Amino acid sequence: MVIRAPELGTAVARIGAISKHPSLVALRPSIAICSATRRRRYSAGAAVLEPPTDAPSSSAPPSSINGGGRQVVEGSNWKFLSTNEVGIRTSMISKPTLSVLKQLKKKGYEAYLVGGCVRDLIMQKTPKDFDIITTAELWQVKKAFRDCQIIGRRFPICHVHINRSIIEVSSFNTHVERSKNKMRDFKKLPNCNEQDIIRWRNCLSRDFTINGLMLNPFSNKVYDYLGGMDDLRKGKVRTIIPARSSFQEDCARILRAIRIAARLGFSFSRETAYSVKDLASSILRLDKQRILMEMNYMLAYGSAEASLRLLWKFGLLELLLPIQAAYFVSHGFKRKDKRTNMLLGLFSNLDWLLAPDQPCHRSLWIALFAFHEALVRQPRDPLVVAAFTLALYNGGNMEEAFDIVRKISYPHDHTFPELSGNPVALDSDEDLKIELRELAISVESSLSSMTDKYFVSRAMSMYPQAPSSNLVFIPLPAYQEVCRIFECIMDKERENNFLCKSGKGINYYNLSHGSLSEVRYVFARVVFDTAYPPNLENNDQGKVHED
Numbered sequence: 001m002v003i004r005a006p007e008l009g010t011a012v013a014r015i016g017a018i019s020k021h022p023s024l025v026a027l028r029p030s031i032a033i034c035s036a037t038r039r040r041r042y043s044a045g046a047a048v049l050e051p052p053t054d055a056p057s058s059s060a061p062p063s064s065i066n067g068g069g070r071q072v073v074e075g076s077n078w079k080f081l082s083t084n085e086v087g088i089r090t091s092m093i094s095k096p097t098l099s100v101l102k103q104l105k106k107k108g109y110e111a112y113l114v115g116g117c118v119r120d121l122i123m124q125k126t127p128k129d130f131d132i133i134t135t136a137e138l139w140q141v142k143k144a145f146r147d148c149q150i151i152g153r154r155f156p157i158c159h160v161h162i163n164r165s166i167i168e169v170s171s172f173n174t175h176v177e178r179s180k181n182k183m184r185d186f187k188k189l190p191n192c193n194e195q196d197i198i199r200w201r202n203c204l205s206r207d208f209t210i211n212g213l214m215l216n217p218f219s220n221k222v223y224d225y226l227g228g229m230d231d232l233r234k235g236k237v238r239t240i241i242p243a244r245s246s247f248q249e250d251c252a253r254i255l256r257a258i259r260i261a262a263r264l265g266f267s268f269s270r271e272t273a274y275s276v277k278d279l280a281s282s283i284l285r286l287d288k289q290r291i292l293m294e295m296n297y298m299l300a301y302g303s304a305e306a307s308l309r310l311l312w313k314f315g316l317l318e319l320l321l322p323i324q325a326a327y328f329v330s331h332g333f334k335r336k337d338k339r340t341n342m343l344l345g346l347f348s349n350l351d352w353l354l355a356p357d358q359p360c361h362r363s364l365w366i367a368l369f370a371f372h373e374a375l376v377r378q379p380r381d382p383l384v385v386a387a388f389t390l391a392l393y394n395g396g397n398m399e400e401a402f403d404i405v406r407k408i409s410y411p412h413d414h415t416f417p418e419l420s421g422n423p424v425a426l427d428s429d430e431d432l433k434i435e436l437r438e439l440a441i442s443v444e445s446s447l448s449s450m451t452d453k454y455f456v457s458r459a460m461s462m463y464p465q466a467p468s469s470n471l472v473f474i475p476l477p478a479y480q481e482v483c484r485i486f487e488c489i490m491d492k493e494r495e496n497n498f499l500c501k502s503g504k505g506i507n508y509y510n511l512s513h514g515s516l517s518e519v520r521y522v523f524a525r526v527v528f529d530t531a532y533p534p535n536l537e538n539n540d541q542g543k544v545h546e547d
Helices: 031-037 095-106 116-122 138-144 172-178 194-204 228-234 243-249 252-264 270-278 280-285 288-299 304-313 322-330 342-353 362-377 382-393 398-405 429-450 453-460 476-485 508-512 516-531
Strands: 079-082 111-114 131-134 148-151 157-162 165-171 213-216 221-224
Touching: 095 111, 095 131, 095 138, 095 157, 095 165, 111 116, 111 194, 116 213, 116 228, 138 148, 138 157, 138 165, 165 172, 194 213, 243 252, 243 270, 252 270, 252 280, 252 288, 252 304, 270 280, 288 304, 288 362, 304 322, 304 342, 322 342, 322 362, 322 453, 342 362, 342 516, 362 429, 362 476, 362 516, 382 398, 382 429, 382 516, 398 429, 429 453, 429 476, 476 516, 508 516
Parallel strands: 131 165
Antiparallel strands: 079 221, 111 131, 111 213, 148 157, 157 165, 213 221
C-alpha cells in the first residue's frame, strides 16, 4: 500500500512534523533533529569484535603476574606534557568545574583535574563528570563554597553544587592518610621534589594507568607518572598494581574495567584480562546498590551494547543478568560472537541516542530488558510491537496509534525470532487493544521475574559451573518506576488522561531524571528502530512513497 502525505495529516498531528516517511513520523524525526540528538557512537565495539592479541589463551596465569607485591615505578618513566601537546583546551572543561578550580586557586590552594576526565579530554571525548583533587583540607573546601557537603565516612569527599551540576572534590591529605600503609614498600625517588612525590603517591592509589593522569589547568601541564599515555596510545586497560592484587583489593574494579573498555573500545592487557575472568565471581560480594550503580554506568551512558558483549565474554553476565545470559545461550551465542541479536540491537539503538554527558534514567534500560524478555517468552506480530510503541509515545492514545499502524507497509527485521508472532487482524480496534494490554501484562510479568530470586536462581541453573547465586539488584523503587512507564496502556480507566511528550528532540535533563513522557518517547524510538530498522528504508518492497 502506498501512503501519501496528505492522508496522514490528521493522524499524526499530535506526534510531530511530517518527515520523509509520514507513517513513521512519531519515531523518525527529521534529519535536522536526528543530527542534534543522535550522538556519534564511540568505538566501543572494538573491545569485543576484535579480540586482543594478548588475551589469555589458557587457564594458567600469565608469567608477568608476580606474588602480588607492588612494583616501584621509576622516576625516569615520568612524563610531563603540555595541554597543547595532548590537545586539551580550557573550553573543553565544563563551566561549573572551572568555577570550582578558580575558587580553590583564589583561596591559595593547588587544584587539579584527575582520573577519567583527564583521560577523556586527551581522547577528545566528553567526560561523564569531572573530579578535582586539591591541597586544601575538606573542611577548607566546604568553607570556600556556599553549597557544599562532605559525604562518605571511609572515603570522604566534598560535593560542590553549582547550578545543576555536582563537582566532586577530594583532598590530597585524605589520600595520604588512606595510603600510609600501602606506601611503606615504596622508596623515595631521587631528584624529585615534594610536589611530584605527593602527586605520584596519589596516582598510585588509583585503579588503571589511564586513570592515573593529572591535569593542572592553570599551568597547562599534564602529569603522567604511571605510563597512562602509552596505554592510551595502545588502547589498553591495565591495572596500576598487579591485576590480581588490584581486583582482590577492590572487586568493583572488575566492573569498572568492563565499563572503561566498552566505552573507549579498548582491550585488556593480558594480565588484566586473565584476572577479570578468574575473579569474576568476586563481584557477588558487592553491595546491591553498588552493583546497580555500576550497571547504570555501563548501560545508561552510550556504551550499553559493548558492555553487554564484554560482560558475556568474561563470564559476568550470568552473574548479574542470568535471564539475559540464558537468552544468549538459547540462541547459541558464543563468548566472542561477532553476530548480533534483538537484545543487542535494542541497546545498540539506545546507544545512538545517549552520551556520557547525556545519559538516560535507569528505568529506561530496565524497561528494555523486561520488554525484550516478554518478546522472548511470546513472540509478537511486528505490527503489534509498532502499535505498542506508538501508543506508549502518545500517552495511551491507542486509536491514533492504530490509524498509523494500518498505513505501514514498511518491512520489519525478519532476522529476529521475537518478531515472528502470529499475524494479527488490524481491522478491529478492540482486538488490537487486547493485544497491546496482553503485551503490557507480559512485560510486567518479565519485570517481576527479574526482581524475583526464584526466577533468577532458575535462570542460573543453566550455568552449573558458576557460583550459586540468586542476585537481585533491581530495587522496589526501580520496579515501580518501570511499571509506571506502561500504565497508560494497562489502565483502561485512565488511558485518555495521560499526556504525550511535547516538543521535538530529546530533553536530556528530563530523560536523566526519569520524566515519564521523555522515557516513553526514547523507549518508543529505540524499540521501533529495532523492529523496523531505518537501513531497510531503501528496499523496494514495502517502500513508503510521497507525491
